[in-house]
Amino acid sequence: xxxxxxxIRPDESGSYSRFLTDGCLCCREGAxxxxxxxxxxxxxxxxxxxSVDRKNADVIFANERPVYSDADILDExxxxxxxxxxxxGGEPLxxxxxxxxxxxxxxxxxxxxxxxxxxxxxxxxxxQIKALANAGLNExxxxxxxxxxxxxxxxxxxxxxxxx
Amino acid sequence: MxxxxxxxxxxxxxxxxxxxxxxxxSDTNAEELKKRGFVLADDESNSVLGSAxxxxxxxxxxxxxxxxxxxxxxxxxxxxxxLRTAQSTAREFDEITEDGTVMYGQIDVPAGFLEPxxxxxxxxxxxxxxxxxxxxxxxxxxACGIAEELAVIFAEGDMEDFGKVKIRIIERYPFExxxxxxxxxxx
Numbered sequence: 284x285x286x287x288x289x290x291i292r293p294d295e296s297g298s299y300s301r302f303l304t305d306g307c308l309c310c311r312e313g314a315x316x317x318x319x320x321x322x323x324x325x326x327x328x329x330x331x332x333x334s335v336d337r338k339n340a341d342v343i344f345a346n347e348r349p350v351y352s353d354a355d356i357l358d359e360x361x362x363x364x365x366x367x368x369x370x371x372g373g374e375p376l377x378x379x380x381x382x383x384x385x386x387x388x389x390x391x392x393x394x395x396x397x398x399x400x401x402x403x404x405x406x407x408x409x410x411q412i413k414a415l416a417n418a419g420l421n422e423x424x425x426x427x428x429x430x431x432x433x434x435x436x437x438x439x440x441x442x443x444x445x446x447x
Numbered sequence: 448m449x450x451x452x453x454x455x456x457x458x459x460x461x462x463x464x465x466x467x468x469x470x471x472x473s474d475t476n477a478e479e480l481k482k483r484g485f486v487l488a489d490d491e492s493n494s495v496l497g498s499a500x501x502x503x504x505x506x507x508x509x510x511x512x513x514x515x516x517x518x519x520x521x522x523x524x525x526x527x528x529x530l531r532t533a534q535s536t537a538r539e540f541d542e543i544t545e546d547g548t549v550m551y552g553q554i555d556v557p558a559g560f561l562e563p564x565x566x567x568x569x570x571x572x573x574x575x576x577x578x579x580x581x582x583x584x585x586x587x588x589x590a591c592g593i594a595e596e597l598a599v600i601f602a603e604g605d606m607e608d609f610g611k612v613k614i615r616i617i618e619r620y621p622f623e624x625x626x627x628x629x630x631x632x633x634x
Contacts, residue, residue, distance in 0.1 A: 296519035302511035313527025332473035432450030435457040
């Protein structure tokens, strides 16, 4: 399904791509739910855009809806008729058991085709990656700290990328 | 940001996907960004000046790359999600805008007048589906057109029976208690 684009296509928002993943394609339909699993994070990036009520707070949101139970997540997914979910934070790996449970919940409720991707600024080890893949995670996106962008080859992110 | 092209070289070699998000201002990072000399690219978005150019250079390094602009998040991601949501949440009388928000008329009725006002609407032969009575907020919600007609009736006639009624056109996010984008009082 992943789309290799023949042409570089700018859209009306000024975005352009040579390649889009299934996660991107789902978002471009407006069909991706954003599941924010925690505001807590190991890092303190100066450019972090999170709002005051989310940053470093132990809160969960499905899109704009505060989550107090699994039912809130499923309700929100149904309301927007979600075809997929993007798991973000904060640092989702700080809540790995919760993330694994949410992946299973969404997959069992909406089927295997419900596309799930996750963001992390950590370099998860092989065990963590395996657990996420086994739960059904479709796509993982690494956001290494900008200080090491120039030396990713020597960083633990190299191993994480190749394990994924 | 510096180093984006180095990341592009890495991902191209690894054969993996690279998503470049445009750097953007928010309420919480504005101070830190300004301190480092970053400025807004224009008045219409939250884009940081120069971020798109850095991303373009990384994009040109080749590989499976996508540049996701700051405007994409509002103009496409959020807008299309709202449209999908509105299609399933909008009531018969809600008007769905091209931004995916909903518009309707809201009549604020003073406490105690909700029942007589509802009877008045029924007398006017307004079908049940054409309005929604909210006893918690003491309001009646209905189509913009009907709200406008009511505003004319109230402006012209002697409608003292219902006390001090307020009529507004509301635009809000397409879900319960959604953020109110606009509110214009028409009576």
